[in-house]
Amino acid sequence: MRAVTISGPGPSGKLSVSSLNPPIAGQRDVVITVAAAGVNRADLLQRAGYYPPPAGAPDWPGLEISGTVRRVGPGVSRWRAGDRVTALLEGGGYAEEVVVRESQVLPVPDGVDLVDAAALPEAACTVWNNVVDVGRLQPGEWVLVHGGSGGIGTIAIQIARALGAHVATTAGGPERTARCAALGADLVIDHREQDFVDEVRRATDGRGADVVLDLLGGGALGDNVRALARGGRLVVIGMQQGRRGELDLSDLLARRGTVTGTLLRSRPADEKARIVADTEQHVWPLVADGRVRPVVHARIPFAEAQSAHELLESGEAFGKVLLVP
Incomplete structure (x- = not known):
């Protein structure tokens, strides 16, 4: 099969199409013929050498795909x-075929x-887990979503709105x-x-946000806490403005706030299975009735994967960039 692999890992890492052996299904695995793969900032970090895949995962990038089931392991029933x-x-999503646990399909x-x-x-999955499970967002509350024009932001706006x-949100330009x-x-x-805190x-009316979903990281830490309401929850899921930040703890204490950081990729299999099941139960009906829809900026061929990464890095994409075989 063809796959988009990383040649010369590190800050100057490049993507190229390689020929690899097709995946083999284990007992509870599903092999899928890929129709498209989502491009995420985690892929950019992996290409640059800053975000190695978890043990046992393929060396090439790709955290989400769509496609058609090709074959299943003997223990798969659904x-x-x-x-x-x-x-x-x-x-491993940047490939013509992938193998994945049935619980993540x-x-x-x-x-x-x-x-x-x-x-x-x-x-x-990221939005449901972090805004609802971790952030405990309730109908009538305010949520601040940083990066509303991104792949996560466009979905977060729609899910939060559908939940009442x-x-x-923040975005750049009219x-x-x-x-x-x-x-x-x-x-x-x-x-x-504009200053988002103000x-x-x-x-x-001066209360602040009950939940903040933050992809910025260190550089926005202090301002995010100042934007919280009393009892507010700041959930950090990215580090686009750095790994380190400075926080006046008196601001956090005065708001009785919490700061939580999470990652999805490295979660244990049972946790991922629960998040996927919750997402199907709660979010998929919102998609089916049109209240939440995928926002796709571009479909780009595998052979132009490097251009897809450059497009995401440029900040010009609104919504998702997809790779197609």
């Missing part, structure tokens, strides 16, 4: 050859194109802020022109 599915992976939601479905698994929350508003955000903050406090 899936059959020909089923249209999506899957959450530890790696989901059906393509009703009404969703098979290719576009690749934009859902990573973002939907008020949504504030076109992107308008598109975030069209997805359902109540407040869209142009981070190039804007959130103004919109909430």
Whole structure:
């Protein structure tokens, strides 16, 4: 099979198409013929040598795919050859075929194109786990989503809105802020022109956000805490502004706030299975009835995978970038 592999790992790492042996299904595994693979910032970090795959995962990148079941292991009962599915992976999605535990496979939601479905698994699982499970978002509360124009942000806006929350988000420039508003955000903050702490406090009559979903990391730590309401929950899932930040603990204590950091890729198999099951139970109905839809910026061939990474790095994409074999 063809796969997009990393040649020369490190900051100057490049992607190229290689020929590899096809995967073999274990007892509880599913082999899927890939229709598309989602491109995530974790893939960029892996290519640059900063985010190695977990033990046992393929060396090539790709954390989510959509496609058609090709074959299943002898212990698999739910899936059959020909089923249209999506899957959450530890790696290896940039390939014509993948093998994945049956517990990390989901059906393509009703009404969703098979290719576009690749934009859902990573973002939907990340948002449900971090905003609802960890962040405990409730109807009527305010959530601040950083990076509303990204692959995770576009899904987070829609899920939070569907759950009855008020949504504030950040984006850069009038076109992107308008598109975030069209997805359902109540407040869209142009981070190039506006201070998100001031804007959130103004919109909430001084209370602040009950939940903050943060992809920025260290550079935004202090401001994120200042944006919290009393009893607010800051959930950090990325480090786009660095690994280290400075925090005035008096701000956190005064708000009786919590700061939690999470990763999805390295979770144990049983935790991933629970997150995938919860996502199918709670998010997939929202997708099927049209309240949540994948937002796809571009479909790019495997042979141009390096360009796909450069597009994501540029910050120009709105929603997901997908690779297609």
